[in-house]
Amino acid sequence: MTSSIGLSTASTYPESTAHAFGWAARLGFDAVEVMVGIDAMSQQIPAVRQLAEYHAIPVNAVHAPCLLFTQRVWGTAPWGKLERSAEMAHEVGAGVVVVHPPFRWQKEYAAGFVDGIAALEESTGIAFAVENMYPWRATSRRGMDMYVPGWDPSAETYANATIDLSHAATSRSDAVAMAQRLGPRLRHVHLTDGTRSAKDEHLVPGRGDMRADEFLKHLSGGGFDGHIVLEINTRRAATSAERERDLVESLEFAREHFSVRTP
Template sequence: MPESDGGAPRQHVALSTSCLFLADPPETFRVASELGYDSVEVLVTHQRMTQLTHELLDASQQYQVPISAIHAPTLFFTQQVWGRPWTKIQMAAKMVEQTGAEVVVAHPPFAWQPKYGKSFVEGVRALSEMTGVKIAVENMYPWRLAGKELQMYRPHWDPRNFDYDWVTWDFSHASIAQVNSLEAIRELRPRLGHIHLTDGNDGGTSDEHLLPGHGQQPVAESLNFLADHGWDGVIGVEVNTRSAKDEDERASMLAESLAFARGHFRPGLGA
């Protein structure tokens, strides 16, 4: 991974495989290489190749783009991947060790996983200490049904009030939850382990994952703040490109997201 230059915070931007959701992982490495991304974040899904370290490393070597983050299969639609909840995070941590990545991204437990949820905070710390792998728990959001908010995550969708060593901050999730990301990031900075760079329209009910700057979250200001304070984590672009009419339009969306990160993660821009 790139080192900081002369004491300034490094600019390290990863392209998530989720941005090319139906494509085979090598396509993400190819696009990352062509557009100038620093690395790839692998979201482990039902796609077999996302689970196979040796094939991911082959793609990494072929396109000369390293792997910086492993997103454990803790999403709603990946509940059947890698079996039991703790197994998912353990295997993701092992994949981090094998690929040379920096961090595991994990969602908090669902409400229907009470036993897992009860031990989650302490269990994440214990697993991190045992493996030496940074495990960053992602902020989620309340689910809304007929105007009512449902608590669907345990111990909660907001990681700020829990004693996690590391947190991943996602701007789209913050948008749904109507949380000001700049305020949250100011609070979380000492334990902010990873960023999911995206955006959303505040208070919406869908997880939009808009291009940064296309929503209502203070994304630019948050990146300015982190750069000013020497944050040295990975900024993982995680945007929805399914509206792209073709490969060129998709590439344009991903290039714009990269340029946004490069342009706003610079010290001295204020925040």
């Protein structure tokens, strides 16, 4: 059995979703996570399905449009967005929808979020893996919790969760300890890195101080059988060759430090 390493379409932004599938197939990634965003193609189920078929690469997850800059993608109703995400996941063969916890100002959505996620999982058969976030803070100020019921999914009763190493860096969390608290509820990983600054950096794994190598080895030793998806920021890449180097370095890092042993 070999390791399965996916590529998030967010990793090649501002290039299009179509470009991301091309990168994933050409560089040898095993799957793609589709970030539903402002790129119109990422919002269209037939287009995503055609890209997966054309490049002969599966979609393993759909990231719901719950970022600040995607608040109007697929309308403004939060539960409607999640239902559309589950529909896309079904149509393209993905078993996971990645979702952020509600913002504090989304009071009605937040009030029923934990039970609502459980109900969606039961009705759709899709795992809604709630992602760890972080307090919002300036460099020298105390953090303000902008997520409800909270930014740490291990503190709630979600059946499925996502750990993002850049978010763990920003919240100054121990990612291994969070994974231990989640146990088998950890379904999905965003492989990246950070320096524990106030900024959500999404560095190439190994370039921050989150000990991403040790985190992957912990998962491997514990028999983790969920998805590992590269989600890095390559927006500063001056050339296509520079972006490719970052993607290749990240893929090689993942395969070096995460291995699934055959019994």
